[in-house]
Amino acid sequence: MTSAHLLLLICLISGVTSVKGDVALLHQEVITGISIVTFKWNHVKTPYLVALWILVAVLAKLVIESFPSVTNVIPESALLICFGWILGGIIWAADLQQTFSLTPTVFFYFLLPQIILDAGYSMPNKLFFTNLGGILLYAILGTVWCAATLGLSLWGCQAGGAMGALDIGLLQYLLFGSLIAAVDPVAVLAVFEQVHVNEVLFIMVFGESLLNDGVTVVLFNVFDAFVKLGGPRINAVEIIKGIISFFVVAFGGSLVGLAFGLLVSLLSKYTKNIQIIEPGFIFVLGYLSYLTADMLSLSAILSVTFCGVSCQKYLNSNMAESSVNTVRYVMKVFANGSETIIFVFLGISAIDKTIWVWNTGFVLLTLFFTLVYRFIGTFIQTWWLNQYRLVPIAFIDQLIMSYGGLRGAVAYGLATMLDDQRIKEKKLMIGTTLIVVYFTVILQGVTMKPFVTWLKVKRAAVAEVTLIEKVQNKVFEHSLVAIEDISGQIGDNYLRGKWKIFEEKWMSRFLLTSEARKKQDYIFNVFHQLNLKDAVDYVDEGERRGSLEFVRNESAFINFKKKLGDEFSEVLPDIMAAASDDPDAMRRDPVSSVSLQMHEKTMQGTRETEDIDAHHLLQQHLYKGRKQHLHRYSRNHLDINTDDNEVQEIFQRTMRNRLESFKSAKMGLAPAKTITKHTKKDQQQKVIFIYSIEYMGYYTIASGGSFPFRVNYKAGAGIENPTFMPDPDPMAPMQIPPWQAEDEPDGSTVSPSQRAQVRLPWTPTNLRRLAPLRISTQSTDSFAQADTPASQEKDKKWPPPPPPPSDK
């Protein structure tokens, strides 16, 4: 059905285009009377055609995607090109000339920027910057190498007579080399999207394709200028100027992008009242960054890339959730749409008799050299790079990296911009460029997947890892950080730590709204999500039961608040025991009134089944190491980042553990090294008083009851420990959070959730920093501290012991 519609549309277009010639005549007729309806084609011609083309391209995508068996084998980009051929053929047949082709203006100003903006905005920053050294190496050196060798080889072959009589000088060859050499981000994305190689490999190729624009622009402009100047006028000065211009173009472009990125972040800080059009800013400013860089003859692609890269974090924090989603989705729509149109037009542009000048030698040699030099270049560079990499890039990955050097529309666009006065063989070059593009996109694209499978390239981790793996990965992360700290190495973490400090101190304060900074507190996030989910489920439950009557039942209310990670429709106690077929024995006792609190697990872990989904639980709650986390880049797959800040918790916990073990050592109990065991049945109240000990942190910690890992805080903790307190911050007073102070079971009449609700919202004036840890400025215990008195006891007074816990 869709194909038929499509064909109809195609006929309409060709009909329209051929009609337009005749319509011109109509408008010159003398008006004899009032016409009730007129056909005003010329008025709407341009926008109509644009809209029509977009529609055609998108419909093509629709048709293609309805054959998943085909798209599994042949990448979508290749199919789109083929479709473009067909379309071009039809138009050619209708018009006998190619009325539509991919002009440089349209491509570079209307189709490319949004793709790059999307790439920058969705860039996995950590992965990118970790591998930046390698990426830069490939982008700069690799491109220069490919351009130079290709140009020289072709020139050499021409001199050797392999190509017949061609009038191309060395400079022109170098120019041609520079435009062919660049790996194209659009093509790379399109092909790698479907293959899902491991993230390091992907980021290398993709990052290279983005950053090599700096080099391409410079090379192209320099050689273009050289060609215009003519051979004899080139001397050392010009060459040096060329080299300098590289640095100017590359860094200048990046700086322009950064400036625009910061500008849009700053703007987003103040857009609270215009949330409805908040998303618009990034698009406008991103586009402006592209145009500004281009205006200053700097690298426009680099500019947009860095604009996206730098504003990601702040935009995602500052804007309302709906705006964030809007931005993501709209960007994907634009990027996808542009990509589709580009490929279709790449196909159409081929069906044009005027551009085809065929020279077998030239074409074949270009193809050959492009491939060969790419392989050689990649291998040499990787060999050198591996000396400096922690985990060397495997040989197989290098193969895929070389094979993944796809050329695309950028090369074609540059080729059409060649000056045809100076370059006699422009048509040949255009034609050859198209052939190279087709070869890489279609042939290499089609064979990429089987190649990857055959070579057993490590793929991106898609499968759900086992629990042990998850935990162990985290253990590894933490171990690495610890070892780096112990050995005093300045590794990646050091730089990253320093950057994080700088960023938090200066940039976040400047660029984030106060709410956003608040929300960086993970606990608050969890609480917020809990509330949201609660509200939704509340209503769902009410609807399910026919009315919200059950709400008025007090006990039901309290029990509803109980969250053990199971299905919310099973909240009522009478049905829960009956209906629950959960195998976990320990959950059968209904723990009461564990409430809507921040120390409960986030709702994202709830599932349809009654099992606690241990995987999700783990996923949500594992402390993230300081070295950071997985990221997936995909055109079609949008993920939400979660930012954590658990340093406080870890610190507190460690201090408590050390205290306890120290205390038990002092009391002659188990030796200091073993970890005291907390079991559910452990009724021992461990009260640890303040001593002036080395390992003491800021607070005394008393723990008790059946949830031993929850920490009660006592007021008046004030021990100076020179190791841990570099700056003399006043001790933050703490109070026992009420939901912990009483360890009584179901007897309490007031549900702690309600009490907790009373304590919220906390006011900024009472917010105290828990500990002057450099890394974090947020207190995880802000809720507890919200109502604490301003006065504090600083003296080393032993606090009264807490009330003994009741038996459970």
Add this chain to the structure above:
Amino acid sequence: MGFNGTSPLLDQRGELRPEDFGAIRELSMNPIGDRIISAFFSPGKETVDFASFVRILAHFHPTETSRSRDGVQPEPANSRTRKLKFAFQLYDQDRDGKISREELLQVLRTMLEMQVTEEQLQSIAERAIQEADLDQDDAISFDEFRKSLEKVDIDHKMSIRFLS
């Protein structure tokens, strides 16, 4: 190397004690910092000398796959097995060769945020043991540990470059 110069570990005695490790502030912000520290000390000993220190750190050297293995050479410290053994011992504090449920629970407790309730922890630990335990003895032996981690890229995850 950090031991004798650039790190905050001041040392004039030629050996380290646990308190010296404790002086590293970042370690107290690490959930398993204490376990790492205790991994440096052989069971029962209160000090670690330079040689042992280096030996432990050597576990984190990137694995060299190109090294030819002859039967005579003892297995290098940074081989995959040894790395895994090191990781195993982070769990297995009582060195009985098995990770019992209790030990796993302890590690989970330190690594998970405080929002997780005890029941949830128990169920995670139980699931984890179920997934990994092949001989149904309710504990994870080293072989089961290794088997469950065979898909993990240990090289990537447990290597630090030391001044090489």
